[in-house]
Amino acid sequence: MNAPNPESKAILTSYDAAFSELQGIVQDLDSEQISIDALASKVERASTLIVFCREKLRSTESEVTKIIEQIKPKIENND
Amino acid sequence: MFGPLFLVQAEIANASFPRSGHCYVDLVEEIKGKQIALMKGVMWQDKVVAVRKELGTAFEACFAKGAVVVFRARVSFHDIYGLQLELVDVDLTAMLGDVERRRQETLDKLSEMGVLELNAQIPLPRVLQHVALICSATSDARFDFRNQLTANDFGYQFSVHEIHSSVQGAQARSELLAALERAEKLPCDAIVFIRGGGSPIDLDCFNDFDLCLRIAKCKLPVLTGIGHERDVTIADHVAHSNFKTPTAVAEFTLATAIAFESSMGELYTHVVSQTRRHIQRCQSQLILCFQTLKQRPVQWCQLRRGSLSQISSLFARRVHQDIGGHLARLGISHSTLLSSSARIAAGAQVQLVETLQNLATAAVRSVQRAEERLKAIGQTLDLVSPEKTLSRGFTITRKDSKAILSVRDVEKGDSLETTFADGTVFSTANGNSDERSEPRE
Numbered sequence: 001m002n003a004p005n006p007e008s009k010a011i012l013t014s015y016d017a018a019f020s021e022l023q024g025i026v027q028d029l030d031s032e033q034i035s036i037d038a039l040a041s042k043v044e045r046a047s048t049l050i051v052f053c054r055e056k057l058r059s060t061e062s063e064v065t066k067i068i069e070q071i072k073p074k075i076e077n078n079d
Numbered sequence: 080m081f082g083p084l085f086l087v088q089a090e091i092a093n094a095s096f097p098r099s100g101h102c103y104v105d106l107v108e109e110i111k112g113k114q115i116a117l118m119k120g121v122m123w124q125d126k127v128v129a130v131r132k133e134l135g136t137a138f139e140a141c142f143a144k145g146a147v148v149v150f151r152a153r154v155s156f157h158d159i160y161g162l163q164l165e166l167v168d169v170d171l172t173a174m175l176g177d178v179e180r181r182r183q184e185t186l187d188k189l190s191e192m193g194v195l196e197l198n199a200q201i202p203l204p205r206v207l208q209h210v211a212l213i214c215s216a217t218s219d220a221r222f223d224f225r226n227q228l229t230a231n232d233f234g235y236q237f238s239v240h241e242i243h244s245s246v247q248g249a250q251a252r253s254e255l256l257a258a259l260e261r262a263e264k265l266p267c268d269a270i271v272f273i274r275g276g277g278s279p280i281d282l283d284c285f286n287d288f289d290l291c292l293r294i295a296k297c298k299l300p301v302l303t304g305i306g307h308e309r310d311v312t313i314a315d316h317v318a319h320s321n322f323k324t325p326t327a328v329a330e331f332t333l334a335t336a337i338a339f340e341s342s343m344g345e346l347y348t349h350v351v352s353q354t355r356r357h358i359q360r361c362q363s364q365l366i367l368c369f370q371t372l373k374q375r376p377v378q379w380c381q382l383r384r385g386s387l388s389q390i391s392s393l394f395a396r397r398v399h400q401d402i403g404g405h406l407a408r409l410g411i412s413h414s415t416l417l418s419s420s421a422r423i424a425a426g427a428q429v430q431l432v433e434t435l436q437n438l439a440t441a442a443v444r445s446v447q448r449a450e451e452r453l454k455a456i457g458q459t460l461d462l463v464s465p466e467k468t469l470s471r472g473f474t475i476t477r478k479d480s481k482a483i484l485s486v487r488d489v490e491k492g493d494s495l496e497t498t499f500a501d502g503t504v505f506s507t508a509n510g511n512s513d514e515r516s517e518p519r520e
Contacts, residue, residue: 019364026368029375036383039376046372053365061358068351 015056022049081153086170088149088177089118094142100124102142106164120152120164130169136247137278141169143249146280149173171280178279182286186313189288194295198319201300204268206339207332209238211262211270211299213255216243220275220304220325227329235336240265246274251284259293269300271332272314273325276307285312294318304328469500486511 025046028034034042089106096102102122107114122130131138141148151168189195214221221241228237242261244254255272262270272294274282284290285305291313294301300319305312308323315321322328461467465475476483477496483489489508497504 015361019361022365022368026371026375029371029379032379034379036380039379043372043376046368050365050369050372053361057358057361057365064354064358071347 015053015060018049018052018056022046022053025049082155084151084153084167086149086173087152087164088147088173089116089120090147091142091144092117093144096127096142100127102127102166104142104166118162118164119160120150120166121160122166126167134169134171134280135278137171137280139248140278140280140283141174143247145249147174147177149177175279178283178286182283182313185286185288185291186316189291189295189313189317192292194292195317197295198297198301198317201298201319203300203319204335206335207268208236208336209240209265209267210332211240211242211265211267212273213242213244213258213262213270214273214325215246218246218273218275220273224271224273224304224325224329227326227333231333231336233333233337233340235333235340237332237336238267240267247277247281247284252287252290255284255287255290256293259290259297263297263299267299269302269319269332270297271302271304271328272318273304273328274306275325276310279310282306282310282312285314287313290314291317302328302331466500469498472500474499486513 093105104120108116149170152164242258244258295317303318304322304325
């Protein structure tokens with residue numbers, strides 16, 4: 001069972017770290033390992049993580065699309 | 080006039096073609112480098128023409144220095160020039176057979192040495208963009224090769240470093256070797272040998288043992304495009320790859336660039352789609368997490384609430400049961416109590432009544448007894464009352480108002496009061512019966 005996270009606003013920098021933490025919480029939820037006391041704070045933390053991950057994905061996606069658009073003409077010109 | 084024709088195999092030590100059109104050759108036979116026979120030969124002009132026609136491009140190779148040729152010849156003795164061989168014809172078949180035999184020998188030797196696959200094991204660079212081209216300066220093969228590469232439709236740039244060498248005849252062997260040495264030092268992706276079509280004799284220089292060994296041991300991959308489709312020289316065997324024609328080599332080189340670029344295109348597409356898929360996968364995972372987050376805690380609380388209410392209703396039921404039980408027991412006790420107490424009361428009542436009755440009876444009896452006793456006492460009292468006693472004739476004698484009980488208490492002369500039933504007599508004592516009484520002091 002996850003030890004309760006003292007700061008629900010712990011610094012989120014890495015998608016992988018955030019996502020694996022999120023998976024941990026989901027697993028606990030699925031296995032009903034969370035006490036009623038911790039439930040609310042866990043759900044809050046999970047929401048924070050989801051939002052962070054979504055944002056990260058969106059920004060990555062737009063970055064990647066930008067890069068692809070940049071090199072696309074270079075690739076397609078020679079066909 | 081004409082003597083018999085002999086088949087003679089000899090090595091050409093020297094061949095000259097003066098303007099007369101005749102051909103003069105010095106023929107030798109060597110064993111282990113040692114000359115064991117030497118003879119002059121001549122081919123008259125008409126025969127030279129015929130043989131040229133027959134051999135075609137192989138003619139050069141046949142009459143090159145060091146070439147081993149099989150002639151049909153007559154032995155002739157010239158007045159001036161002495162003994163010589165009159166060369167009538169070149170036995171191509173025999174020569175070819177010889178070429179073939181030597182070729183096979185060389186092949187076997189190289190095979191035994193285990194070098195046939197050496198060059199093939201060198202990894203070919205993905206794209207052949209810089210090649211060293213060993214070819215004859217004048218051949219069509221050279222132009223064909225270059226055109227293929229420079230005029231390609233894709234705009235690829237190739238750098239071709241040409242090293243010229245003869246590709247047939249006596250010089251070919253050493254020139255090709257030298258060219259190979261030079262090419263190996265260049266910073267190129269591969270070394271290419273090309274030459275156009277020709278007879279097996281023409282191509283024979285590419286069967287040379289030293290050249291082929293050198294190719295086998297070459298540090299760069301060697302590609303060959305020698306002759307036409309059916310020609311396979313040993314150089315082809317030992318090279319990294321061999322191609323049917325020089326054009327085919329050029330096509331291959333071009334193809335490496337095309338393949339690379341299209342693989343880049345594929346790679347780009349692959350990267351794009353993989354990236355997209357990865358992102359989508361992450362998004363799906365997140366959505367799943369979110370679903371769980373949405374549903375699970377609520378489900379869970381409901382579950383808990385359900386079990387809580389279950390427990391509480393269970394609890395309530397149990398309590399009711401218990402209380403009911405208690406109440407029931409109380410009820411029983413109550414009625415028991417009621418009936419018992421009623422019974423007890425009744426019993427007590429009865430007892431009380433009885434007791435009362437007993438009491439009354441006893442009291443009455445007591446009183447009666449007491450009355451009887453009193454009566455008895457009264458009667459006794461009555462019997463012993465002074466009055467009665469007095470009336471019976473007794474008297475009370477008092478002295479000084481005090482009753483005297485004994486004669487001793489009376490002395491002579493005492494005033495006495497004697498009470499009778501009907502009065503008192505005052506007297507004085509004259510004496511008593513007991514004269515022995517002592518005077519009082």
